Amino acid sequence: MKYVDEFREKKLIMNLADQIKRSATGEYTFMEVCGGHTAAIHRFGIPSLLPPGIKLISGPGCPVCVTAVDYIDRLIALSFTRGVAVATFGDLMRVPGTVSSLSEARAGGADIRVVLSAYEALEIAWSHHDLNVVFPAIGFETTAPGTAVTVLKAASEGTENFFVLNAHKVMPPAMEEIIRGGTHIDGFICPGHVSVITGSSAFEFIPRNYSLACVITGFEPTDILSAILMLIRQISDNNPRVEIQYNRAVTPAGNVKAQEFMNEVFEPCDAEWRGLGVINSGGLTLREKFVNFDAGASFNIEVPHHEPDPVCICGEILRGVSRPDECVLFATACMPVHPVGACMVSDEGACNAFFKYHVHE
Amino acid sequence: MSEKISLSHGGGGRQTHDLIQGVFTKRFGMKDPMTDSAILTVPSAMIAFTTDSYVIDPIFFPGGNIGKLAICGTVNDLAVSGADPKYIAAAFIIEEGFGTSDLEKIASSMADEAEAAGVKIVTGDTKVVEKGQCDRLFITTTGVGILREEYAHISSANRVRSGDRLIINGSSGNHAVTILAARRNLTFDVPLISDCAALNHMIRKVLDNNDGVHFMRDLTRGGLAAVLNELAAMTGRGITVEEDSVPVDEPVRGLCEILGFDPLAMANEGKVIVVAAPGEADKILNIMRSCPEGKDSSIIGIVTEERPGRVVLNSSTGGTRFLDMPSGIQLPRIC
Amino acid sequence: MCLSVPARIVSVDGEMADVSVGGAIFRAGLQMVENVRVGDYVLLHAGFAIEKLNEEDALETLRLLKEMDDAMTE
Numbered sequence: 001m002k003y004v005d006e007f008r009e010k011k012l013i014m015n016l017a018d019q020i021k022r023s024a025t026g027e028y029t030f031m032e033v034c035g036g037h038t039a040a041i042h043r044f045g046i047p048s049l050l051p052p053g054i055k056l057i058s059g060p061g062c063p064v065c066v067t068a069v070d071y072i073d074r075l076i077a078l079s080f081t082r083g084v085a086v087a088t089f090g091d092l093m094r095v096p097g098t099v100s101s102l103s104e105a106r107a108g109g110a111d112i113r114v115v116l117s118a119y120e121a122l123e124i125a126w127s128h129h130d131l132n133v134v135f136p137a138i139g140f141e142t143t144a145p146g147t148a149v150t151v152l153k154a155a156s157e158g159t160e161n162f163f164v165l166n167a168h169k170v171m172p173p174a175m176e177e178i179i180r181g182g183t184h185i186d187g188f189i190c191p192g193h194v195s196v197i198t199g200s201s202a203f204e205f206i207p208r209n210y211s212l213a214c215v216i217t218g219f220e221p222t223d224i225l226s227a228i229l230m231l232i233r234q235i236s237d238n239n240p241r242v243e244i245q246y247n248r249a250v251t252p253a254g255n256v257k258a259q260e261f262m263n264e265v266f267e268p269c270d271a272e273w274r275g276l277g278v279i280n281s282g283g284l285t286l287r288e289k290f291v292n293f294d295a296g297a298s299f300n301i302e303v304p305h306h307e308p309d310p311v312c313i314c315g316e317i318l319r320g321v322s323r324p325d326e327c328v329l330f331a332t333a334c335m336p337v338h339p340v341g342a343c344m345v346s347d348e349g350a351c352n353a354f355f356k357y358h359v360h361e
Numbered sequence: 362m363s364e365k366i367s368l369s370h371g372g373g374g375r376q377t378h379d380l381i382q383g384v385f386t387k388r389f390g391m392k393d394p395m396t397d398s399a400i401l402t403v404p405s406a407m408i409a410f411t412t413d414s415y416v417i418d419p420i421f422f423p424g425g426n427i428g429k430l431a432i433c434g435t436v437n438d439l440a441v442s443g444a445d446p447k448y449i450a451a452a453f454i455i456e457e458g459f460g461t462s463d464l465e466k467i468a469s470s471m472a473d474e475a476e477a478a479g480v481k482i483v484t485g486d487t488k489v490v491e492k493g494q495c496d497r498l499f500i501t502t503t504g505v506g507i508l509r510e511e512y513a514h515i516s517s518a519n520r521v522r523s524g525d526r527l528i529i530n531g532s533s534g535n536h537a538v539t540i541l542a543a544r545r546n547l548t549f550d551v552p553l554i555s556d557c558a559a560l561n562h563m564i565r566k567v568l569d570n571n572d573g574v575h576f577m578r579d580l581t582r583g584g585l586a587a588v589l590n591e592l593a594a595m596t597g598r599g600i601t602v603e604e605d606s607v608p609v610d611e612p613v614r615g616l617c618e619i620l621g622f623d624p625l626a627m628a629n630e631g632k633v634i635v636v637a638a639p640g641e642a643d644k645i646l647n648i649m650r651s652c653p654e655g656k657d658s659s660i661i662g663i664v665t666e667e668r669p670g671r672v673v674l675n676s677s678t679g680g681t682r683f684l685d686m687p688s689g690i691q692l693p694r695i696c
Numbered sequence: 697m698c699l700s701v702p703a704r705i706v707s708v709d710g711e712m713a714d715v716s717v718g719g720a721i722f723r724a725g726l727q728m729v730e731n732v733r734v735g736d737y738v739l740l741h742a743g744f745a746i747e748k749l750n751e752e753d754a755l756e757t758l759r760l761l762k763e764m765d766d767a768m769t770e
Binding site for chain 1: 682685695
Binding site: 012018034116118191196226247257 | 698699700701702704722725727728729730737739741742743744746747749750751753754755756757758761762764765768
């Protein structure tokens with residue numbers, strides 16, 4: 001069992017596609033909330049296997065895409081602060097701020113390094129006592145526990161030159177915001193790796209309060225197709241609930257240990273989501289006890305507030321209201337090499353995936 | 362020779378002379394290195410002419426070094442144009458403090474690689490710059506090859522027709538992944554090495570034995586994805602690729618999975634795509650497989666009339682999608 | 697979001713492990729997972745093992761898929 005190839009077997013995929021065709025009796029709109037699902041759906045050519053009545057729309061589950069412009073501006077300002085090195089996930093490098101991206105800031109002389117984990121950023125702090133290392137903490141429940149473990153490690157080692165510019169967000173409130181916003185959705189393909197941490201219980205409010213179908217699924221083609229089939233069946237049985245297709249990794253309670261780390265270091269807060277505005281309890285903030293690691297509190301960085309480009313419809317795309325090719329900037333002013341909106345930056349962004357794998361001729 | 366290269370080695374005086382004699386000319390077998398130009402006799406024919414700069418970090422990597430890369434890269438640029446690589450010029454920009462023994466190692470592997478490929482390094486230049494003005498060592502190589510008229514079409518792609526088959530000579534992405542791993546101190550359970558290799562002997566064998574080659578290009582930066590998109594744009598035809606048929610080594614796939622890279626967009630330094638007439642593709646495949654640089658060759662796709670200018674990938678899982686031109690550089694990501 | 701891939705534990709050193717993804721070796725923090733042993737598969741995300749993969753459940757998922765496939769081909 002390698003947990004990959006077994007779930008990519010063509011015969012099983014074709015069979016699932018066939019079952020979906022037989023079971024689908026009408027029009028369905030399913031939102032894949034998670035950007036990882038968006039990327040997998042396009043990479044494996046899933047839309048080409050579905051009957052025309054099934055529409056998949058992308059949700060707000062790409063952390064880069066929902067990161068506010070002001071956050072990028074603050075990060076860039078920090079990167080030009082004397083003695084500061086920014087150690088970031090590669091994802092953030094090309095996200096446009098108001099005037100530039102981290103990538104351009106690096107070309108302009110800022111000390112910006114790409115790391116593969118929060119822990120690697122901490123190790124840079126340990127090996128460079130003369131530097132104040134700032135780690136931009138982006139991501140959802142999947143990523144926040146790793147930041148928490150790293151902050152706890154920094155605290156226990158008495159590290160004084162490691163800081164977090166925190167923008168961690170949590171998923172369920174954003175999903176509720178989208179439902180309330182009136183986007184037409186028949187069911188959710190729930191985020192698989194967020195659910196590994198939170199458990200399926202975090203999504204129970206969706207069928208309970210809004211009678212919408214939910215399936216938590218993995219990232220292989222058989223996973224995604226199984227989820228679509230399960231959603232169709234929930235709808236035809238008129239029995240909306242949260243089903244776990246991804247049971248090799250997800251349980252109802254989730255990873256309790258990871259939740260404990262997260263709760264020890266962070267507490268819920270209201271947070272600005274690009275395109276969605278401020279969402280109640282939509283983010284995480286460092287607890288008072290860890291304020292010494294908060295880059296926002298430790299460095300005096302003020303940046304003027306800027307509204308994103310008014311022509312860019314990233315917000316509508318993140319809410320599933322518009323498709324990428326309905327934006328006038330799409331594939332003209334806004335391309336992966338020079339993105340205007342964040343949805344074009346990340347490989348998980350709806351516009352990027354649409355641009356790369358879809359019709360833009 | 363002193364242990365480290367210093368600015369005086371670039372001053373044009375005795376030390377420069379010693380450096381050139383001691384490190385380069387002896388190894389490269391140059392007869393009269395101190396003339397301003399190499400004087401060459403070429404048969405009256407077309408020539409192919411190419412240049413490239415090498416700035417790779419790290420300078421030494423599993424499977425090669427910057428010098429081997431420079432020779433192979435230039436030989437391959439000539440060979441895929443259908444030319445017989447003959448002569449190479451090599452220019453070195455050296456940061457002061459660079460180890461002389463490292464420079465000697467690099468010069469030796471350039472000499473070895475040139476000899477194996479049957480090319481001569483006939484002229485060159487050496488500059489030494491202050492610390493910080495370049496990153497240790499940059500090499501520029503320029504090459505000349507003799508091109509027979511019957512192969513003039515190969516670089517132009519003007520004989521490419523729908524139905525032509527696409528052949529790759531082995532697995533995609535090994536060079537880029539080797540370099541990335543070396544930079545990040547990542548390891549592999551079975552060591553991965555760069556595919557850096559000169560392909561001119563294999564290509565010569567194909568061309569000498571078959572006239573069905575319609576196009577060739579080496580798969581360097583941007584990898585297979587970039588070259589196929591270039592070909593689709595040049596010919597105004599569509600290209601369909603079977604993902605299953607493209608060889609990708611397991612560790613390359615693994616590293617790409619976790620960092621979020623596409624193995625088909627990763628750089629190679631010893632890979633070529635050969636576009637062959639449909640009836641000749643199997644014969645060409647067999648010739649390629651009989652060569653060490655092509656033992657894992659595979660037919661990966663076909664030129665079509667559908668979707669002009671686009672590359673369509675039939676994914677190994679049964680779905681279909683576009684394989685787009687890679688944009689920007691790939692950065693490791695978490696999402 | 698949240699690129700996570702199955703990785704096999706190659707060696708364990710306290711809170712850290714070397715894990716293999718198709719032969720490419722990465723370091724992974726084990727703080728969030730319990731009782732992992734060499735040979736186990738975990739989900740690796742941004743340098744941390746976020747969960748141990750459950751082989752029984754994986755096999756069950758595949759069994760159901762194959763059953764469905766067999767039912768169709770009969």
